Amino acid sequence: MRKLKGLIDIFLISIALLIGIIFLMSKSPLNSIYQLFIGPLSSPYFFGNTLSHTAPLIISSVGIAIAFRCNLINLGGDGQMYVGALVASLVAIYLAPFGKISILFALIIASLSGAILAFISAYLKVKLDTPELISSYLISIASTYFVSYLITGPLQDPSSNLQSTNKVDFMLEKIYLPSNLSTAIFYALIIAFLFYYIFTQTKFGYENKIIGYNKEFARYGGISVSKNYYISFSLSGALVAFAGGIYIFGNYQSVIKGFSSGIGFSALTISLIALNNPLAIIPIAFIISLVNQGSIMAMQNSDISSDVALLFQAIIFLLITSSTLLGEKKNVKLN
Amino acid sequence: MLNLINSTLNLFTPLFLISIGAIITSKSGTLNIALEGLTLIGALFAVIGANLSGSLLIGTLFAIFASVLLASIISLVNSVLKTNPFITALASNMLATALTLIITFSIYNSKGLLRLDIAPLKLIDTLFLGKLTIFLPISIFLYIIIYLLIEKTPFGLELKACGYNPSVLDAFGISKTKLDSIALIMSAVFCALAGSYLSLRQGAFISQMSANKGWYALVIVFLCNSNIKFLIPATLVFASSEAFSNYIQGINNLPSDIALMIPSVFTLIVMIAISYYNKQKQTTIKG
Incomplete structure (x- = not known):
């Protein structure tokens, strides 16, 4: 309970500081604040889009949380998500003749690509003690x-005005028109619950947690730390890349240049606030998504920057x- | 060829300044990931200060003030609120990015860009090395001072003790928190200088103009194994990789994104090589 109270305190402090800065910067601060916090809730369209952006955020935050739990920091989120999105769209276009099932294959192969990228960092950490923070x-x-x-060279879609790849043929089903909200949100919820189960009920989740508390103790207890590092970090990268794929099939339809920039850091923020609990990630990802959407609306309808x-x-x-x-x-231990 | 040497030296200057900052904090035993943000905030405030006062010197002082302020906030949050130093440092990078974008947007109405109203940093023609700025000799001078400070003074000894074994400090009644804060603030001064060099020479502040230099500096310190003697050659290696990246961007029809990849790939390879070397050395000692 004390933790929850602390979290609420931190939220309130942050909101207060934010409002303070808006008052400093904006000529019509009340309008800006309204747009920022209430704007995304003001119409079904914006609300649906907020939820639609929540889905990949939940998935990538769960991914980052896996690494955090065993004291690894995955700073490669932006890149893993970008690569995942590109791989997903390429596979989906290539397998388009097979119909909707292509989405599934695309997501699986995208996850693999993210896992490989993350595995390199884990391998370097285990074999050579290279800080995973910097390598990732x-x-x-x-x-x-x-x-x-x-995206801007060999794979650019010549017919598009944006710097983006060709559009994929199949998207996840929309469930809340006219907004972008798709079935992706259900998959995100399933993943969150699945990993809650894995973290609390399985041997892997337990070992993962023990390594996070004390690596030496875990080793003494017969847990293979290096094996866990490999699995956790690869899984972390895989989920972030998966979320990149979800952005394609749920939101954007093609890979837009630079779309993932900063999302890896949002995912870090979310899993830190949620104290790595996948169920807590769900509402917090929604709040962060709300602020993101609100900031875009505030930029369009008032005079503050997004x-x-x-x-x-x-x-x-x-x-x-x-x-x-x-x-x-004691300090929250991460490294 | 002269061009390549010249551009290496000009790229060397900011990287070197940040690396000096990085080595001070690395001596006290922290991996300082806040360098990037400290540099960025310095770059913006150098332009703001120079525009307000009409003098590049005062601009640089503004930059130092802003970076030191950010560093003080970080160390205050670290010590009073007992946060995880890595996360706080990452947060300060985010904070710097956000603040530079918001300030340029709200006050100057151009998101992520702020032009310098006065003449940018003067380039001085040297006989053999092409056009250089005053920042290069300044950085060498400061390097010597920091070298002496770390190697020859009691303060340097305390700093090193802090890195080797903090419990020794406890025994002598020296506060680790205080040393960490001093090291961080000193590194902020160097980041601010690097930031002002970047923006005052360019004649404008551009968002993200620190371009991951803070991260490369960490690997440079890694490369010279935290030994301050090797800092100049280590930085030169990195600066030449950046110069090479710029050079082939101009010469062939190579896509800019591929050329921009070079410094980060190079850094990664160097880091893997050093880790490998260190590991080998460790196993030899053990065996």
Whole structure:
């Protein structure tokens, strides 16, 4: 309960700081605040779109949480998501003759691609003690440039005005027209519940947690730390890449240049706030998505920049591991 | 060829300044991921200060003030609220990105861009090395000072002790938190200098103009194994990879995204090579 109280405190502090900054920056602060917080809830269309963006956020946050639980930080989210989206769209276009089932294959292969990217970092961590924080970030930068090159070069859709690839033929079913909301939200919920089960009820989840608390103790107890690092980090990358695929089949239909930029960090924020609990990730991903959507509306309908969403996340990020505010005796351990 | 040397030296300057900052914090035993944000905020405030006052020097002082302020916030949050230092540092990078975008948008109405109203940093023609700025000799001078500070003074010894074994500090009644904060604030000064070099030379602040230099600096420190003696050659290696990336972008019809990939791939390879080398050394000692 003390933790929950602390979390609410941090949320309130962040919102207060955000409102303070809006008052400083905006000529019509009340309108800006209205657009930011109430805007996305004002019509079914915007509400549906908010939910539609929540789905991939939930999935990628669960992915980041897996790594966090065993004290690894996956900073490669942006790149893994970008690569996942590209692979998903390529596979879907290639397998389009097989019909809707192509989406399933596309998502599986996209997850594999993310797993491979993340596995490199885990391998380097286990074999050479390279900090996974830096290696995953560097891999993410390199792969982001490479995917951007493919999107604007050989794979660009010549008929599109945006810098994007060809559109995929099949999308997930829309369930709340006219908004973009698709069945993706159900898959996201299933994944969240599945990993809640895995984390709390299985041997893997238990070992994962013990390594997070104390690596040496886990080793002493006969848990293979390196095996767990491989599995957790690969799984983390796989889920983030999967979320990239969901962006294609649920929202965008094609890979747009730079669409994933910053989402990896949003996922980090969400899983930190949720204290790596997949069920808590669901509402928090919704709130972050709400602020993201609200910031876009505030940019269109008032005079503040859409980056207030980033600022909001940054402030939460700054405070969220505070053991003073969360009422813990010891530091929140991550590394 | 002269061109390549010249552009290497000009790319060397900011990277070197940030690396000096990185090595100070690495001596105190922290992996400082906030460098990126500290540099970015410095770059913006250098332009704001220079525009307000009409002087590049005052602009640079503005930059130092802003970066030190951000660093103080980080260390305050770290020590008072007892947060995870990695997460706080990541947060400060996000904070810097967000603040630069919001400030340029709300005050100057151009998102992520702020032009310098006065003449940018002067390039001085040197005989053999092409056109350079005053920041290069300044950075070398500061490097020597920091070298002496770390290697020859009691403060440097405390800093190193903090990195090797913090419990020793406890025994001597020195506060680790305080040392960490001082190291972070010192590194902020260097990031601010690097940031002001970037924007004042360019004649504008452009969003994300720190271009991952903060991360490369961490790998540079990794490369010279936190030994401050090797900092110049290590930085030169990285600066030349960046210069090479710029060079082939101009010469062939290579797509810019591929050329921009080079520094990060290069950094990754260097980091893997060093880790491999360190591991080998460890196993030899053990065996």
